[in-house]
Amino acid sequence: MPCSAALYRAQSRIAVMYFKELELVNFRNYEKLKIRFHEKVNILLGENAQGKTNLLEALYIMSLGKSFRTSRDSDMIRFGTDFARIRTVSEKEGEDLTVEIGLIRRKKSLKIDGVKKKKISDLLENVYIVIFSPDDLRIVKDEPEKRRRFIDRELCQLSPVYYDDLVRYRKALNQRNVLLREERPDASLMDIWDEETAFYGSRIMVRRKAFSERLRVISRKIHGDLTEGREELDVFYEPDIPLAENPPEQRKQYLQVLREGREKDAARRTTLRGPHRDDLGIKTNGTDVRNYGSQGQQRTAALSLKLAELTLIEEETGEKPVLLLDDVLSELDRTRQRQLITSFGDIQIFITATELDSGIISRLSDYTVFQVERGSVRLSGGTRPGENH
Numbered sequence: 558m559p560c561s562a563a564l565y566r567a568q569s570r571i572a573v574m575y576f577k578e579l580e581l582v583n584f585r586n587y588e589k590l591k592i593r594f595h596e597k598v599n600i601l602l603g604e605n606a607q608g609k610t611n612l613l614e615a616l617y618i619m620s621l622g623k624s625f626r627t628s629r630d631s632d633m634i635r636f637g638t639d640f641a642r643i644r645t646v647s648e649k650e651g652e653d654l655t656v657e658i659g660l661i662r663r664k665k666s667l668k669i670d671g672v673k674k675k676k677i678s679d680l681l682e683n684v685y686i687v688i689f690s691p692d693d694l695r696i697v698k699d700e701p702e703k704r705r706r707f708i709d710r711e712l713c714q715l716s717p718v719y720y721d722d723l724v725r726y727r728k729a730l731n732q733r734n735v736l737l738r739e740e741r742p743d744a745s746l747m748d749i750w751d752e753e754t755a756f757y758g759s760r761i762m763v764r765r766k767a768f769s770e771r772l773r774v775i776s777r778k779i780h781g782d783l784t785e786g787r788e789e790l791d792v793f794y795e796p797d798i799p800l801a802e803n804p805p806e807q808r809k810q811y812l813q814v815l816r817e818g819r820e821k822d823a824a825r826r827t828t829l830r831g832p833h834r835d836d837l838g839i840k841t842n843g844t845d846v847r848n849y850g851s852q853g854q855q856r857t858a859a860l861s862l863k864l865a866e867l868t869l870i871e872e873e874t875g876e877k878p879v880l881l882l883d884d885v886l887s888e889l890d891r892t893r894q895r896q897l898i899t900s901f902g903d904i905q906i907f908i909t910a911t912e913l914d915s916g917i918i919s920r921l922s923d924y925t926v927f928q929v930e931r932g933s934v935r936l937s938g939g940t941r942p943g944e945n946h
């Protein structure tokens with residue numbers, strides 16, 4: 558469980574983690590690769606479809622044990638082969654951490670510092686990552702599912718308990734839905750799945766509510782800065798089931814909704830109500846920016862949410878996350894690019910682009926440029942990794 562921010566601040570300073578090394582075998586279009594990274598800024602340049610995003614994906618998997626762009630692990634195994642391996646060495650406060658993930662068809666294995674782990678969730682709380690891709694720029698205007706995923710990714714990183722609850726909720730929901738599709742669903746079985754769904758579902762709601770409240774405070778401040786005070790951002794939890802006073806009440810309330818909704822659910826053959834229908838409300842100056850914002854407003858709000866994510870992770874965990882920027886700079890105007898670049902501070906970042914604006918490079922003092930071409934990576938400029946530290 559993450560400690561409270563106050564406790565962390567009292568205990569220690571903020572820790573900075575960074576990736577030192579990445580080794581790939583049969584991962585996506587990489588047959589074999591071993592590279593060292595810069596402690597701060599890594600710029601990955603290359604034409605389309607050369608393997609830039611694949612590299613970020615390999616790093617990202619170290620945070621949640623899964624990809625940000627596919628739910629099928631086997632997609633990441635190089636075509637024509639039957640296993641993939643990803644190994645990273647990262648450093649935190651002078652200590653090395655080696656994580657190795659193996660993918661074999663439907664199986665996934667995990668080793669941390671050479672020790673085999675049974676559960677992928679053992680990975681959580683080691684490496685924190687925030688990824689920002691063109692898709693994320695659309696989280697404000699896209700459908701609620703994208704915003705739920707945004708919340709879930711963050712909460713899963715922050716809390717293995719949430720991760721577990723989410724997995725169990727989805728299982729319970731799925732069982733309930735399977736039962737709903739039967740000709741004559743067994744009522745006592747339905748009771749069991751109602752209970753399970755309400756139990757885990759209400760736990761998820763409680764966490765999402767607390768998360769949204771933190772996000773609200775942090776993103777409001779960031780958005781104020783980004784828009785020089787012109788816009789006030791208001792982010793809030795929009796649960797499908799009305800919020801209750803406390804967790805036990807929440808559970809009762811959801812259970813009641815499920816019981817009362819059985820007939821309707823059976824007619825539609827799916828569970829209509831619950832946190833799988835939640836949303837995150839987003840307003841600027843009192844107007845719903847999801848539906849009525851201009852594209853510029855929606856993108857700036859998305860940027861605020863993403864930057865808030867960085868602060869939130871830091872506050873909750875006492876650690877600075879690694880930031881992955883996938884093709885996102887070219888999608889922002891110059892002002893937003895500059896704001897993004899200057900808000901990095903001392904974290905490690907990875908930037909992919911087809912070409913990089915010299916205006917941006919000139920703002921960075923220390924960085925390494927890699928050229929990515931058909932599944933191979935070579936150093937092509939900046940500081941050599943390791944020289945700077």
Ligand SMILES: Nc1ncnc2c1ncn2[C@@H]1O[C@H](COP(=O)(O)OP(=O)(O)O)[C@@H](O)[C@H]1O
Binds near residue numbers: 605
């Ligand atoms: N499992 C796989 N095995 C081999 N190649 C793959 C696999 N998955 C994707 N690729 C290849 O990776 C390339 C895309 O890499 P990507 O990192 O998305 O490119 P970009 O540099 O544009 O970010 C494509 O050429 C695609 O065919």
Ligand SMILES: [Mg+2]
Binds near residue numbers: 611883909
């Ligand atoms: Mg890409």
